Amino acid sequence: MEKFRKPISFYDEFDRKGAGQKVTHYCPGCGHGTVHKLIGEVVEELGIQDRTVIYSPVGCTVFAYYYFDTGNIQCSHGRAPAVATGMRRTLQDAIIISYQGDGDLAGIGTTEIVHAANRGENITVFFVNNAIYGMTGGQMAPTTLLGQKTVTTPKGRAMSQDGAPIGMAEIISSIKSPIFVQRVAITTPGRIILARKAIKKAITNQVRKKGFSFVEILASCPTGWKMDAVDSHKWITEHLEPIFPVKVFRDISDEVEEGRVYKPAPWIEDKDLVDLFQNQKKVPAKKHEGKVDDQLVKLSGFGGQGVMSAGVLLADCATAEGLNSTWLPSYGPEMRGGTANASVIVSEKSIGSPVIDYPNALIVMNTPSLDAFEDKVQPGGLIIVNSSIIPNKVKREDVKAVYVPASGLAKEEGFIGAANIIILSIYLLISKVVDIETLKALIPVSIKKKEFVEINLKIVDKAVEYYEENIKEKV
Ligand SMILES: Cc1ncc(C[n+]2csc(CCOP(=O)(O)OP(=O)(O)O)c2C)c(N)n1
Ligand code: SF4
Known part of the structure; x- marks a missing residue:
């Protein structure tokens, strides 16, 4: 692929609602744009555009459907892993990408992500951790650092009052079912190449029907952090990475067999399910x-x-x-x-x-x-x-x-x-x-x-x- 070409999995024009809106809605220097591009490139490279469905969360990526020329589903706050589970159980060949921010995944949606991971759903989750609620104007998120100033922690996050930053990659990798958990950052060209590899592996695992993959991406929110793009990247390296180490937490992708898709438990015969939902059919009903x-x-x-x-x-x-x-x-x-x-x-x-x-x-x-x-x-x-x-x-x-x-x-x-x-x-x-x-x-x-x-x-x-x-x- 040429270096500077837009992946075909993006629309040619980002024709957003409202006159003349053909550019992205992301702020300059926002990490979401880079992550979108990496996902778009991998979707093209793997030739899966026609069967990929991207789940946009509530948060700054809410408009992912304006950019990705794939299937798109807009989920309620934090619920993408639950919605994705429904689709996984019904459309075996869909490639399901849950794309979530830290407020979304680590805050309101903690339950959904933990249980989807525990069930080992054959889905791919990209967790964009920018340590703040970007869309709503920079409030404290579960991943906000101690001492970090936000709109709701003007004097800095305090352990005694707000608890400690939550490491989601650590939590997800403490669960036995996920097959691939990695944290990456997108601060330097080298780091971006590593992030792309992780994204590719996480999607490939799903294509091969191997199981649940989770990639946490440390990304910048210059607007929420009140910094410029360059300082934002420096801040990630100097402040975020020491608390959220960039590393592979688990990778058993090569060890698990292909085709480990959802199968009904042996004791659930299809007929039993039909009976369960159509109990009334047993009744000699009159019209x-x-x-x-x-x-x-x-x-x-x-x-x-x-x-x-x-x-x-x-x-x-x-x-x-x-x-x-x-x-x-x-x-x-x-x-x-x-x-x-x-x-x-x-x-x-x-x-x-x-x-x-x-x-x-x-x-x-x-x-x-x-x-x-x-x-x-x-x-x-x-x-x-x-x-x-x-x-x-x-x-x-x-x-x-x-x-x-x-x-x-x-x-x-x-x-x-x-x-x-x-x-x-x-x-x-x-x-x-x-x-x-x-x-x-x-x-x-x-x-x-x-x-x-x-x-x-x-x-x-x-x-x-x-x-x-x-x-x-x-x-
Ligand atoms: C049920 C519900 N609660 C609250 C909100 C308000 N809300 C919109 S975006 C957002 C935070 C998103 O933050 P994050 O997931 O970190 O994503 P970012 O915008 O930083 O990418 C919140 C709380 C909402 N839209 N729906
Ligand atoms: S507020 Fe932050 S996360 Fe949202 S688009 Fe702007 S920089 Fe990106």
Whole structure:
């Protein structure tokens, strides 16, 4: 490759948003530009441009997609290794490059990087350590040196208050799974050549399906450090390198066999996975008849009252009838006795978000839940109250309130734990969102303890009886 040619893995023009923006957004002397170029050259040299996907983090490299003519994914702060894992498991031939800064990888994303490394994901991580939060204006990062002045440590980072700089290459190499961990710097031509070699090895390992490679690159942030480019390089050599030594921490690249890609554990047969996710398919489902208005259902009660499982049943019933559904749990911190709620959306259309701010149906099993959600229900919505436990009445007049002694009815059948099935059945009967027979078909496949199946089916019948006698005429 000629020395001064732009790698073909870069776009010809960096056509950024905004008129006339065809230059990079990096500050003069910024290390990111050099690292980009090295990665771009290696991608070209290895002939992998068409299958490379670069994960831009939150930070100064957020715009990597304006420069690299590869696949690009923008991840939330620190989450690139988790997103990369998803892609690794689905696209075996993609070359996945996670490119992250120190705030991103060593701060908000510490968990993701540690666990991706520990799983030995076949991905390549480039960690650009400039010892500061560049993009946000120079705040202290986990890698900021002791005594280093930043916007948030104007008198210098102090061990007693801020802890010590974190060596990520040291941490990653303390984990057994990674096959290649090296720290490099890009301060001199010699150092840049070494950095390029490390980058090439880290990507080649992935191409050969060998495992997890991590290269930490000490790079300059002249703007954050308030220095010029030349002094920045000197500062890296004199101050950063003594704390973050430039060296190979682990390299077993040649020893590991090629093709060590992710394989499902032997006990997970594909069929088991399909069953796990398509449990409802076992149900002899009937196709939903008629039109369904979107149901935004909040089920809330004490932990242990079965609001979560009632929510799952509702979502499964809807899916079994060919409708779309989501189920989103929200747990209180307590193991038992705290409040918990499930948000279930049922729709004929695709569902964008599983979050419900304003339900059109609220099912409450205890008083705190009624207090918490009554005001949120949409005007004209439905509130079903477990009146065995909740003495209060619904205050709103613009909603439909239905009182069901769910715990009492379940107790009469000798199983107070199934109050959730009573109240869910009543909701299905009122809303007609799915057929009650679908619930009865699902109970045998959903309830794990087989001795509880029969009693739950009896409880559904009890609810139907109660509905016919007390509710049907009123709603
Ligand atoms: C969830 C979230 N928290 C905080 C921010 C603000 N933020 C943007 S960039 C950044 C720091 C990035 O620093 P670093 O990873 O060191 O990258 P650099 O900019 O130095 O290359 C932060 C905290 C954000 N965008 N998203
Ligand atoms: S703020 Fe620092 S890291 Fe960001 S572009 Fe400028 S020099 Fe580079």
